[in-house]
Amino acid sequence: MAIGHVRYSTAGGGGTENIQPFLFHHNTGDFALAHNGNIVNADLLRNYLENKGSLFQSTSDSEVFAHLIKKEVRNHNRPRIYSIIEALNMLEGAFAFLVMTANRIYACRDKHGLRPL
Numbered sequence: 001m002a003i004g005h006v007r008y009s010t011a012g013g014g015g016t017e018n019i020q021p022f023l024f025h026h027n028t029g030d031f032a033l034a035h036n037g038n039i040v041n042a043d044l045l046r047n048y049l050e051n052k053g054s055l056f057q058s059t060s061d062s063e064v065f066a067h068l069i070k071k072e073v074r075n076h077n078r079p080r081i082y083s084i085i086e087a088l089n090m091l092e093g094a095f096a097f098l099v100m101t102a103n104r105i106y107a108c109r110d111k112h113g114l115r116p117l
Contacts, residue, residue: 021100022058024066028073028080029101035062037095037110045090065097084108 021034039045042061045068050056054067068090072083084099084106094114099106 020060020062021098022060022062022066024070026070026073031066031069031080032100033062033066034098035060035065035095037114038093039064039091039095040093041091065091069099081106
């Protein structure tokens with residue numbers, strides 16, 4: 001399995017640290033993430049996550065979603081799909097995500113369906 005992304009930078013800057021897909025390592029399993037759209041409450045969520053100990057490697061709003069997933073997995077010790085749903089419910093904006101684990105690909109979009117998958 002694989003996911004890819006051709007990014008036109010609108011938020012977060014065009015530096016190499018923001019190249020997608022992102023790969024995240026976690027003790028519950030690694031995952032990759034590709035994103036299109038804008039998370040309008042990303043700065044607020046980033047501040048919240050940094051205060052809880054998250055360390056960000058990029059300036060992209062995409063990374064906020066990954067840290068929310070990791071926080072939900074860590075706090076609730078349940079299957080990743082439930083953590084993805086909880087993390088999505090915290091996001092505001094118009095966006096679509098692909099999340100790839102070792103054996104699954106999850107397609108996600110904002111609750112209003114403003115971004116196509």
